[in-house]
Structure formats: structure tokens, C-alpha cells
Amino acid sequence: MQRLTLLAILLSFTLISPALAEDAPKPAEPSTPTLSPLESEHLANLRQVTSGLPRAGEGYFSPDGKQIIYQAYPVGYPFYQIYLQDLDKNDPRRISTGRGRTTCSYFNPDGKSLLFASAHTNPNLPTIERDARAITGRRRYQWDFDDFMDIYTCDLDGTNLKQLTDAPGYDAEGSYSSDGKQIVFTSTRDGDPDIFIMNADGSNVRQITNVDGYDGGPFFSPDDQWIIFRSDRDEEHMLQIFMISVDGKHEVQLTHNLKEVNWCPYFHPSGKYFVWSGADYSRGPTFAKFQLHVMDLDFKDGKPTAGTVTQITDSPAADVLPVFSPDGSKLMWTSTRGPKGTSQLWIADWKRNNDPPKSP
Numbered sequence: 001m002q003r004l005t006l007l008a009i010l011l012s013f014t015l016i017s018p019a020l021a022e023d024a025p026k027p028a029e030p031s032t033p034t035l036s037p038l039e040s041e042h043l044a045n046l047r048q049v050t051s052g053l054p055r056a057g058e059g060y061f062s063p064d065g066k067q068i069i070y071q072a073y074p075v076g077y078p079f080y081q082i083y084l085q086d087l088d089k090n091d092p093r094r095i096s097t098g099r100g101r102t103t104c105s106y107f108n109p110d111g112k113s114l115l116f117a118s119a120h121t122n123p124n125l126p127t128i129e130r131d132a133r134a135i136t137g138r139r140r141y142q143w144d145f146d147d148f149m150d151i152y153t154c155d156l157d158g159t160n161l162k163q164l165t166d167a168p169g170y171d172a173e174g175s176y177s178s179d180g181k182q183i184v185f186t187s188t189r190d191g192d193p194d195i196f197i198m199n200a201d202g203s204n205v206r207q208i209t210n211v212d213g214y215d216g217g218p219f220f221s222p223d224d225q226w227i228i229f230r231s232d233r234d235e236e237h238m239l240q241i242f243m244i245s246v247d248g249k250h251e252v253q254l255t256h257n258l259k260e261v262n263w264c265p266y267f268h269p270s271g272k273y274f275v276w277s278g279a280d281y282s283r284g285p286t287f288a289k290f291q292l293h294v295m296d297l298d299f300k301d302g303k304p305t306a307g308t309v310t311q312i313t314d315s316p317a318a319d320v321l322p323v324f325s326p327d328g329s330k331l332m333w334t335s336t337r338g339p340k341g342t343s344q345l346w347i348a349d350w351k352r353n354n355d356p357p358k359s360p
Helices: 002-015 125-134
Strands: 043-048 055-061 067-073 081-086 102-107 113-118 150-155 171-176 182-187 194-199 215-220 226-231 240-245 251-253 260-267 273-280 291-300 303-311 319-324 330-335 344-350
Touching: 055 102, 055 319, 055 330, 067 102, 067 113, 081 102, 081 113, 113 171, 150 171, 171 215, 182 215, 194 215, 194 226, 215 260, 226 260, 240 260, 251 303, 260 319, 273 319, 291 319
Parallel strands: 055 344, 102 171
Antiparallel strands: 043 344, 055 067, 067 081, 102 113, 113 150, 171 182, 182 194, 215 226, 226 240, 240 251, 260 273, 273 291, 291 303, 319 330, 330 344
């Protein structure tokens, strides 16, 4: 598990460095948004989506695009919890249990339920909470790959909680296929973080990748034929982007620059390109700035190949974890571009919306 710990620390240096929940600023109105000339070529009508919570991020849209699900620090508690809110209102409602680390929420395509990962069953939770509360002042975000992290589903109000995974090790980073029949996720159940697929009810678990190194953050393509993910198999910590067919037989590497960290890829609903966050680490993490990019995909002989790359943001803040709305007209991402420098969710109109969503 040492690889995972070091990877989390590396990413934390440039992601976010807000105060702990106990030291967080009081709720405030969203900041006034601005776009640079480069950003204005691709985005319009930028606005901050979350405010009032000490730290929020990794948001995903409901199937109808009217709600979002995301993780955020509650005031007075040191670990992320899962929140649901209407996109046009600042009305976060906690969905998770309120205890333990949580991460990686996602809507079921039927719009009636959702999934997320939680470690609220960790038997050492009281000690973990006590130690986290004992830290004072400001600290950099560090993700812990909790061995008691499992994937759960629940209704939109947090009721009807069902546990889908129970294998020893970390099970998280899950998302649904477009038809809602399958879930792709990351697991350390074989001793190394790899990509797995299971049926939506947790049955029929099968392993898709089995290479030394971290494979994580997987999402299905809109036609459910491919999975896009990040991996540091080429060099520890230096994440690159890959795609693999759902049967695990065909794999393609899409980024190859080991001086850069490339992660959090997410498909446009047309399936013709994807967005991700990348940073140049050639001068070390202190100078690395995560910015958003899109890459066109060319399909030759049924296999994807890397196409044109376009930079989307150039803010001095960190821009990470981008996602498109179901109709492809909006881009939402996690950014520290607000005046407080804490991570919050931001959204903008996506100007390149000439490709209709692809039917599964």
C-alpha cells in the first residue's frame, strides 16, 4: 500500500490546501467568476456551484442534469461526506452516513438511486476521527486508501443503503455504465489497485486490468464498449491515461509524457473526445499547475487512437476532476480559483457542443 500513500501525497501538493473543517471559513456567497482569454474560447457563463462548505469537489450530474452529487467536508468533521443538491440552488443535503471517509459518488442512470464509497464500518473509526481532529491549523489534502472502503448504493435521500462490495481491501472510484447494468471500479483486493467490473447488484465481479501500479478513476464510454482510466504503471506517481475494452482484451495508451501527471479523464457524451486534468511535473510539484484539456479520439479498426489535444483552462489555480453534463452543454469541475483558495465546484457553458450524445 506504500505506492498508494505516496501517490495520494504527490497529488495533494498541487490539488488543494484548505483549512480543516474546524478552521474553515463561515458560509459565504459564491465568488465573482472570471475567464481568461484562452478559457473564453471554450467556456462561457462561469459560475461557482458550491459554497458554505469548507471544501467540495468531484461532482457529477444527475441523468436529467438538474442535480449534482459530490463530496465535501462538513463543518466540524474532518472527512469527506457525500452531498446532493439542486444545480440551481445552494442547498446541499448529506446523503452518506456522516461517519468515516467517503468518496466517488455517482448517479444511477435511472435517476432514482446513486452509489458512493464509504469506510464508515472501519472498526478503528473513533481513533481515526480523534487523530484527525487533533491536527490543528492548515494541512494539505491527503487521501487515505482505507482498507474498509466499500461501495454502497442508496436512494436519493440516503435511505435504503446497500453494501455491494465486501472483499478485503479498498473498493471505490465506482461509476455506472450508460445502461445502468454494470459498475466499473478500482479495487486492491488482489494486493494492487486494478480495474474491475461488476453487475449493478454487486454480482459477477471480474478483473479487467492486472498490471503493477495504480489503475484507477475508471469510466465507461458512452456506448459502454470501452473504459477510460488513469495509471502510473510506466513510472510511479506519473499518471497517464489509458483506455481498455470492457472485455479486457484490447488496451490503448493515450498519453505518454512521463514529465506530466495526467488524470481524471471523463468522456463527452458524444464519445468523440474526453476531458482531463494535467500538470507539468518536470520542475517538481511546487511548480505544477493542473489545467484542463480535451483530446479528440480517432477510431481506426474499432480501436481508439489519440487525436488533437486542446488546452481549456490556464488559471493559476488548480482545475481538476472535470465532467460534462448529460447533454454535453455544460462542463463542471473542481477548482481552487475562488478568493479563499479552497476547492469548490464550478460550472460553465461548453461552447463546443456540436456533437450529440451517443446512445448506449
